[in-house]
Amino acid sequence: MNDKKTTILLVEDDEKLAEATKEYLERNQFDVSIEYRGDVAVDRILSEKPDFVILDYMLPYKDGKTICKEVRPYFNNPIIIVTAHEDEVDEIVTLEIGVDDYLVKPIKPRNLLARITNMLNRYERIAAEASQDSSASKLDSQGSLQIDVQKRIAIVDGRIVNLTSCEFDLLSYFFANQGVILTREEIYRQMRGIEWDGADRSIDLRVSRLRSKISDDGKSPRFIKSVRGTGYMLVSQE
Numbered sequence: 001m002n003d004k005k006t007t008i009l010l011v012e013d014d015e016k017l018a019e020a021t022k023e024y025l026e027r028n029q030f031d032v033s034i035e036y037r038g039d040v041a042v043d044r045i046l047s048e049k050p051d052f053v054i055l056d057y058m059l060p061y062k063d064g065k066t067i068c069k070e071v072r073p074y075f076n077n078p079i080i081i082v083t084a085h086e087d088e089v090d091e092i093v094t095l096e097i098g099v100d101d102y103l104v105k106p107i108k109p110r111n112l113l114a115r116i117t118n119m120l121n122r123y124e125r126i127a128a129e130a131s132q133d134s135s136a137s138k139l140d141s142q143g144s145l146q147i148d149v150q151k152r153i154a155i156v157d158g159r160i161v162n163l164t165s166c167e168f169d170l171l172s173y174f175f176a177n178q179g180v181i182l183t184r185e186e187i188y189r190q191m192r193g194i195e196w197d198g199a200d201r202s203i204d205l206r207v208s209r210l211r212s213k214i215s216d217d218g219k220s221p222r223f224i225k226s227v228r229g230t231g232y233m234l235v236s237q238e
Contacts, residue, residue, distance in 0.1 A: 005031040008031065008050055008051065008116070009044060009050040009053050010025075010033070010034050011053065011054065012036070013038075021107070024113075025112075030052075037062075038060055038063060053080070055067060055079055057083040078123055079100050082104075083102060099166070103115065145214065145223050147171055147175055154168070154171060167213060182231050182232055182233065184204075187231060207224060
């Protein structure tokens with residue numbers, strides 16, 4: 001049995017908040033390091049390769065958005081962005097910065113712990129599935145939409161589309177449920193590991209961003225169909 005603790009790099013310039021978060025997570029068996037400066041965070045993430053990164057959106061010298069965009073091509077582990085402002089949420093979930101999740105301050109420690117645990121479990125499950133199935137999975141016999149589980153890419157009409165981690169996980173979830181209407185509650189629970197509150201728009205924004213990536217017109221969809229008042233469905237053509 002491997003007793004090695006999960007390592008977390010917390011990038012947060014509020015020293016009091018950072019220390020309190022570190023103390024709480026360490027009581028829950030995580031190994032936590034703190035970085036207060038945004039301009040140092042990129043080098044630390046890439047050199048230390050922590051199992052998990054908690055990244056404040058607003059940081060001195062370099063913001064969380066820039067940090068995430070710079071490290072994502074070389075760092076595949078989960079990243080949560082923390083923001084102090086609700087109006088930044090739409091930007092976080094729609095920008096192609098590779099963030100896995102977000103939280104709005106003030107952060108409830110138990111909520112943060114649940115997000116971390118659920119995301120780590122999801123990453124482990126995805127890695128296990130990838131090791132069992134490295135072949136491409138396709139939507140129809142013409143191969144107009146495919147996903148490569150091992151490379152974590154989509155292939156649309158023979159064109160490779162690089163997706164963020166969350167976008168690929170969302171598309172994989174649709175593939176696993178072809179022809180099945182998935183409610184926003186189900187998608188939210190799958191992607192974030194918690195119950196949907198009915199007001200969060202992040203699922204619609206993520207689906208919209210995914211559609212844009214795979215050249216799917218929301219008004220006349222080839223792949224992902226909107227089901228009014230309910231959710232979405234990946235159209236089965238088998």
